[in-house]
Each structure stands twice: as C-alpha cells, then as structure tokens.
Amino acid sequence: MTDTALQKPWADAERQRVATQFGVWMFLATETLFFGGIFLFYTVSRIENSAGFMAGARHTDVWFGSINTVVLLTSSLTMAIAERAVRIGAVPLARAMYFATIALGLCFVTVKGFEYWKDVSEHLLPGRDFPIAQTGASEFWAFYWTVTVVHAIHLTIGLGIVARMLLIPRDQLAARWTTAEGTALYWHLVDVVWVFLYPLLYLAGR
Amino acid sequence: MTETPEAGLLAREPGERNYLTDGTTVRSWLLTTDHKRIALLYAAGITFFFFLGGAAATLIRAELVTPKGDLLSADTYNRVFTLHGVIMVWFFLVPSIPTTLGNFLLPLMIGADEVAYPKLNLFSWYLWLSGGLLTLFALLAGGVDTGWTFYTPFSTLYSNSHVLLAAAGVFVAGFSSIATGINFLATIHLLRAKGMTWMRLPLFAWSMYTTSLVMVLATPVLAMALLLVFAERAFGMPIFDPRSGGDPILFQHLFWFYSHPAVYIMVLPAMGVVSEVIACEARRRVFGYEFMVYAMLMIALIGFMVWGHHMFVSGQSPFASLVFSALSFVIAVPSAIKVFNWTGTLYRGQIRFSTPMLYALGFVGLFTLGGLTGLFLASLPVDVELTDTYFVTAHFHYIMVGGSVSAFFAGLHFWWPKITGRMYSETMGKFAAVSMFFGFNFTFFPQFILGYMGMPRRYHEYPPEFQPWQVMSSTGAVVLAFAYLWPLFYLTWSLVKGPRADDNPHDATGLEWQTSSPPPTGNFNTPPVVTEAPYGYHPQGFAPHSAAPTEQAQTP
Numbered sequence: 001m002t003d004t005a006l007q008k009p010w011a012d013a014e015r016q017r018v019a020t021q022f023g024v025w026m027f028l029a030t031e032t033l034f035f036g037g038i039f040l041f042y043t044v045s046r047i048e049n050s051a052g053f054m055a056g057a058r059h060t061d062v063w064f065g066s067i068n069t070v071v072l073l074t075s076s077l078t079m080a081i082a083e084r085a086v087r088i089g090a091v092p093l094a095r096a097m098y099f100a101t102i103a104l105g106l107c108f109v110t111v112k113g114f115e116y117w118k119d120v121s122e123h124l125l126p127g128r129d130f131p132i133a134q135t136g137a138s139e140f141w142a143f144y145w146t147v148t149v150v151h152a153i154h155l156t157i158g159l160g161i162v163a164r165m166l167l168i169p170r171d172q173l174a175a176r177w178t179t180a181e182g183t184a185l186y187w188h189l190v191d192v193v194w195v196f197l198y199p200l201l202y203l204a205g206r
Numbered sequence: 207m208t209e210t211p212e213a214g215l216l217a218r219e220p221g222e223r224n225y226l227t228d229g230t231t232v233r234s235w236l237l238t239t240d241h242k243r244i245a246l247l248y249a250a251g252i253t254f255f256f257f258l259g260g261a262a263a264t265l266i267r268a269e270l271v272t273p274k275g276d277l278l279s280a281d282t283y284n285r286v287f288t289l290h291g292v293i294m295v296w297f298f299l300v301p302s303i304p305t306t307l308g309n310f311l312l313p314l315m316i317g318a319d320e321v322a323y324p325k326l327n328l329f330s331w332y333l334w335l336s337g338g339l340l341t342l343f344a345l346l347a348g349g350v351d352t353g354w355t356f357y358t359p360f361s362t363l364y365s366n367s368h369v370l371l372a373a374a375g376v377f378v379a380g381f382s383s384i385a386t387g388i389n390f391l392a393t394i395h396l397l398r399a400k401g402m403t404w405m406r407l408p409l410f411a412w413s414m415y416t417t418s419l420v421m422v423l424a425t426p427v428l429a430m431a432l433l434l435v436f437a438e439r440a441f442g443m444p445i446f447d448p449r450s451g452g453d454p455i456l457f458q459h460l461f462w463f464y465s466h467p468a469v470y471i472m473v474l475p476a477m478g479v480v481s482e483v484i485a486c487e488a489r490r491r492v493f494g495y496e497f498m499v500y501a502m503l504m505i506a507l508i509g510f511m512v513w514g515h516h517m518f519v520s521g522q523s524p525f526a527s528l529v530f531s532a533l534s535f536v537i538a539v540p541s542a543i544k545v546f547n548w549t550g551t552l553y554r555g556q557i558r559f560s561t562p563m564l565y566a567l568g569f570v571g572l573f574t575l576g577g578l579t580g581l582f583l584a585s586l587p588v589d590v591e592l593t594d595t596y597f598v599t600a601h602f603h604y605i606m607v608g609g610s611v612s613a614f615f616a617g618l619h620f621w622w623p624k625i626t627g628r629m630y631s632e633t634m635g636k637f638a639a640v641s642m643f644f645g646f647n648f649t650f651f652p653q654f655i656l657g658y659m660g661m662p663r664r665y666h667e668y669p670p671e672f673q674p675w676q677v678m679s680s681t682g683a684v685v686l687a688f689a690y691l692w693p694l695f696y697l698t699w700s701l702v703k704g705p706r707a708d709d710n711p712h713d714a715t716g717l718e719w720q721t722s723s724p725p726p727t728g729n730f731n732t733p734p735v736v737t738e739a740p741y742g743y744h745p746q747g748f749a750p751h752s753a754a755p756t757e758q759a760q761t762p
Contacts, residue, residue, distance in 0.1 A: 030423070040456070126450070139452055
C-alpha cells in the first residue's frame with residue numbers, strides 16, 4: 001500500500017477511507033430513494049392500467065436494451081479492475097481501465113442515442129402522434145423517457161468523475177485510492193439502476 | 207492606568223486571531239471551507255429570504271383587512287401566498303437552524319475542528335443559493351400560483367405561471383439539503399472528540415443527527431416528485447394526467463412523503479436549541495436525557511409514516527386514512543414526552559428569564575398548542591370538517607412560526623456572544639421576545655376561530671362577518687413584524703457598540719463554550735476530551751431549595 005493523500009479533517013488513511021465510504025454510501029441511499037419515486041410511478045401505472053401499460057412496453061426494442069446491458073455490466077468490470085489497480089499501485093493498468101470504462105460509457109450513450117432515434121421515428125413520444133391508443137401505453141412511455149434520460153444524466157456525471165480520475169497526475173494516482181473507491185461505488189450504482197431498469201423496460205409484457 | 211489600544215471590530219484583544227479575522231477579503235469568504243464562515247454565509251442568505259417571505263405575508267395580511275379584494279386581485283393573491291410558502295419553507299425554515307446554528311455549532315459541540323466534508327459544505331451553500339436565485343427569478347418573472355404544494359394537475363396542465371422555474375429552484379435547493387444532511391451524519395459518526403460517547407452528545411447535536419436522517423431520506427423523493435412535474439409540464443410526459451391513465455393522487459403521495467417529514471426537519475432542530483437553552487437558563491440537567499434522545503429518534507422515524515393525513519379528503523382509501531390517522535396520534539407521544547421533559551427540567555431550577563429563555567419558554571407553549579391542534583386534524587371526522595380552513599393555517603403556523611422561528615431566535619440570542627464575540631442588549635432582547643410571543647398569538651389565534659367558523663384558506667375575499675377576526679389577525683401581524691425587525695437593529699448595534707463577550711457568558715456547559723468567543727479558525731487550541739455526561743449544571747440528584755422535612759402537621 002502506498003502513501004495516502006489525506007484531506008482535511010482526517011488524521012489517518014483508515015479514517016479517511018471510512019469517511020469516503022460512509023459519505024458515498026449515504027449518497028447512494030438518497031439515490032435509491034430518488035429512483036424509488038419513479039419506480040413507484042411505474043408500479044402504480046402498471047397496476048392501474050395493466051393491459052395498456054404492457055401493450056406500450058412491447059414497443060421497446062429489446063436488442064438495444066440487451067446490448068446496453070452487456071456494455072454497462074462490462075464497464076462495471078473494468079471499473080472494478082481500475083479500483084483494485086489503483087489500490088495496489090498499478091497505475092498504467094488503472095488508467096487503461098478508466099479509459100475502457102469511459103469508452104464503454106460512451107458506447108452506452110451512443111447505443112441509447114440510436115434507440116431514441118428509432119423510438120422517435122416510431123412516434124413513441126407521448127403526444128398527438130402517439131400510435132398506441134390503449135389507456136396506460138403513454139404512461140409506460142412517459143416512464144421510459146423520463147427514467148432513461150435521468151439515468152443517462154447520472155451516467156454522464158459518472159463519465160465526468162471517471163475522467164477526473166484520469167486528470168490526477170500519474171505519480172499521485174496511487175495515493176488517491178480512497179477517491180478511486182468512491183468513484184467506483186458511484187459507477188456501480190449507475191449500473192445497478194440499469195439492472196433494475198432492463199427488465200422493467202424491455203422484458204415487461206414479453 | 208494606561209490606555210489599551212482599540213481592539214477593532216472583529217477581535218476581542220488587539221492582535222487576536224479568530225475565524226473572523228483570518229482573511230477579510232470577499233474571496234476569503236466566498237471560497238471558505240470553514241464551517242463557521244459557511245454558517246454566516248447561510249445566515250446572510252436566510253435573513254434575506256426571511257424578510258422577502260415576510261414581505262409577502264405583509265401583503266397577504268394587508269389584503270385581508272377588508273372583506274373585498276381591494277388591494278390584490280385574486281390571481282396576484284395566489285402568487286403572493288405561493289411566494290410566501292415556497293420561500294419560507296425551502297429558503298428559510300428548512301435550512302434555518304441546521305445550516306446556520308448547526309453548521310456553526312455542531313463541530314464545536316462534539317469537539318471537532320471541521321465538518322466531515324468541508325468542500326461539500328461550501329458546495330451545498332452554492333447549491334442552495336442557486337436554487338434561491340432560480341426561485342427569485344421565477345418571482346421576478348411573474349410568480350407562481352400553485353401554492354407551495356405544486357399540486358397536479360393544476361401545476362402540470364393548467365397553471366399560467368412560472369412553475370418550471372420555481373420547481374427547478376426547489377429541486378436544486380433540495381440537493382443542498384441532502385449534502386448538508388450527509389455532512390452532518392458523517393461528522394457526528396466520525397469526528398466526535400475523545401470521550402464524546404453517543405449518550406454524552408448534547409441534545410442539539412442529537413437534533414442535528416435526527417434532522418439529517420430525515421433530510422437524507424425524504425428530500426430525494428421530493429426531488430423525484432418535482433422532476434416528474436417538470437417532465438410532464440415541460441415535455442408533455444403524461445405522468446399524472448388522468449386522461450392517459452395517470453394518477454394525480456400519486457403526486458400527493460410523493461410530495462407529502464417528503465413534506466410531512468419536512469415538518470420535522472423544521473421542528474427537530476428547534477427542539478434541540480430549546481433543550482440547550484432551558485437546561486442552561488434553569489441551571490438544571492435535562493430531565494430524562496435518554497428519553498429526549500429516543501423521542502427525537504422516534505419522531506424522525508414515525509414522521510415517515512404519517513404523510514397520508516394530508517390526504518384525508520383527496521380520495522385515498524378509508525382504510526389508509528384510518529391507519530394514517532392512528533399513526534398521527536402515535537407521533538404525538540414522543541412530542542409530548544419532550545414537552546413534559548422540558549417542564550421537568552424547569553422544576554426546581556434557578557430560572558433566569560433572559561432573552562433566549564423567554565423565546566424558549568414561548569416555544570414550549572406555542573409548540574404545545576400547535577401540537578394539540580394537530581391532534582384535532584389527525585382525527586378523521588374533525589379533519590374532514592376543517593380541511594383547507596384557517597384552522598389548518600393556524601395549526602402549522604403555531605408549529606413552524608411559533609415553534610421553529612421562536613427557537614431560531616432563542617438560539618440566535620443564546621449563541622450570539624459565541625458567534626460574534628459581542629453581547630446584545632438584554633432589555634431590548636426581552637422586549638423583542640415578549641413582543642414576538644404576544645404578536646404571534648394575536649396574529650394566529652384568531653385564525654383558529656376563523657377556521658372553526660368555516661373560513662377557507664387561500665381566498666382573498668371573505669364574507670363580512672369574518673372581518674373582526676381578520677382585522678385582529680392583521681393587527682397582530684403588525685406587532686409580529688415589529689418583533690422580527692427589532693432584533694435586526696439591536697443585534698447589528700451590538701456588533702459595533704456591544705460589550706465584548708466572555709468565552710462563556712451564560713456559564714453554560716458544552717464544549718462550544720470552552721473555546722474563545724469568537725472561536726479561532728481551528729476551533730480548539732487543544733483537542734478537548736470529554737469525561738462526563740452533558741448538562742453538568744449540578745451534581746447528580748441535587749435539587750436546590752429542597753424543602754426541609756418537617757415533623758409537624760401542616761396547618762392552614
């Protein structure tokens with residue numbers, strides 16, 4: 001283990017590690033409640049207008065969703081490797097894995113962009129040209145657009161904090177292992193949210 | 207005797223270093239990570255928003271002097287009371303005690319030299335300020351007419367006002383609240399001084415802990431509720447729209463899942479302040495310290511289970527209403543425990559009727575009245591009768607204004623010498639405290655009667671038979687306005703001409719009084735070590751003036 005870069009007001013590395021984990025986990029708890037609100041909307045809509053909601057859900061493209069699930073889970077693997085690499089001081093490996101994570105994240109956003117393009121071309125945006133008449137279908141698509149955009153914003157913020165790890169000078173990266181842990185926790189949250197979204201969006205009604 | 211050199215405005219002794227003198231540039235304030243300076247940054251913002259919200263209240267009370275709508279149009283009136291609610295809830299009451307007194311005192315009270323995440327603390331101030339500016343911009347652009355509750359479908363489909371801007375402002379301010387909550391939780395968990403065990407924490411620190419729990423767990427749900435309103439209004443997502451199968455009641459559930467616990471975000475810190483003040487000014491240990499702690503934890507916990515009592519007439523199932531009603535009665539129990547324990551603390555105390563004590567005693571009375579009328583509203587049949595009347599308005603103003611604002615002023619006066627290093631005028635302070643109690647009751651007690659008589663909330667016109675009570679309320683508001691403005695003058699005056707404060711002017715226990723006034727940037731010159739329970743105002747079990755045992759039978 002290399003020397004640890006200490007932030008105010010922590011006296012030693014172990015204390016700072018506990019503090020970082022405590023803070024990030026607490027933040028993740030708030031994120032869970034944040035997404036909990038929109039999952040409640042999903043639950044209520046799915047129960048109240050079950051048939052229409054499922055009819056709407058059948059219009060999602062399961063291929064885009066599945067590809068993105070693979071991409072995002074792989075990015076969690078590269079992130080986990082990066083975090084361990086920082087901790088043992090393997091700086092070149094860590095940086096390579098951070099680059100891979102960013103590349104996979106961008107890949108996710110790109111696939112999502114193609115998916116959005118296809119959805120819009122099928123008029124699946126709730127509004128005047130919305131093709132499914134059943135009550136509840138537009139509720140599903142309101143959920144789809146809102147939750148995927150919110151998830152994409154989280155992912156974009158994630159890309160920012162991973163990029164920040166790359167901005168740390170190479171000789172100081174190993175000392176910032178507590179930051180690496182916090183970054184990894186956040187990235188995994190974005191991934192975990194997607195793990196829940198995938199069945200809710202792409203497997204419902206099929 | 208030789209002339210001592212002038213010590214200057216900020217320092218007590220010539221050449222003394224404290225947190226106010228370490229850097230005096232604007233930059234040193236705007237980029238500070240010192241929790242004490244951030245507290246003052248918040249204080250400046252909160253004072254601004256308090257008087258802005260107060261100005262809106264003044265307009266409301268002025269309009270209601272006559273039964274006719276002669277000062278404001280119905281639409282303007284809607285915008286004015288919405289402004290009053292939004293500003294007072296999110297930009298004054300929720301942040302008031304935690305971000306000012308809490309930021310300043312929490313690390314001092316637990317013997318830490320900083321909060322856990324100093325940069326996050328500064329960031330949360332900027333978030334809060336951005337939220338405030340967005341909301342202010344919504345106001346300048348023409349205002350919002352939905353009421354502070356943003357109920358759908360009015361807010362999403364019909365309102366012709368700046369709902370998006372205001373919702374965005376509250377959304378951003380919410381994340382500031384979350385950041386503060388996380389910071390305080392980590393601070394209390396990880397930075398307590400040696401010997402500061404959980405059961406030795408001052409009750410104010412416990413109140414910050416429980417408040418932070420509620421902030422962290424409730425605010426994200428409000429953020430999502432507002433985000434969904436935003437998505438529906440801005441992008442036409444039919445989330446709460448009944449025409450597409452959406453459910454407007456869902457919004458109310460999400461909103462009150464935050465906004466009822468938010469009431470406890472506003473009142474738990476007040477309870478913490480009052481516990482400190484009463485113990486010190488009665489020279490007694492807090493009666494039933496552990497029960498006080500568990501009561502606060504219970505309030506924080508049960509506070510999450512009562513939100514449905516805001517929706518008794520919204521069309522939720524009668525069974526749900528029954529359960530929420532029962533739970534709302536349950537939460538009165540820990541609140542009552544606290545009131546009994548404050549009273550128990552006073553028993554056989556040597557009470558000093560100082561300014562903070564007057565505010566604190568006012569809090570206990572007004573909180574009790576507000577709490578008991580809350581029980582009226584928690585009972586289903588009474589609530590159906592009283593929903594959306596002035597009775598509700600009066601009830602929650604007793605808790606929030608009579609309770610929380612009184613306690614905020616109690617704390618402000620109590621710790622003023624520590625924060626500024628100056629003493630204010632006791633005479634003027636007592637006058638303000640008594641005026642506030644009198645003015646408050648004068649303003650809001652008539653509203654209980656108005657509500658009972660059937661006057662609904664949020665109308666700018668009313669039948670002439672209500673006028674005497676409305677005039678009484680508006681007259682009281684003049685007294686109340688004076689009681690809020692007056693401290694602005696004598697507290698500012700104390701900064702210039704007030705006598706310099708000792709380190710411990712109230713002779714109080716607590717680590718914050720062991721450092722100098724104002725504290726140095728690092729809080730303590732030597733790290734404090736705690737060896738005993740808080741509130742050691744007298745030996746355990748000792749009661750002054752204990753009655754001498756007598757052998758003779760008492761004769762009348």
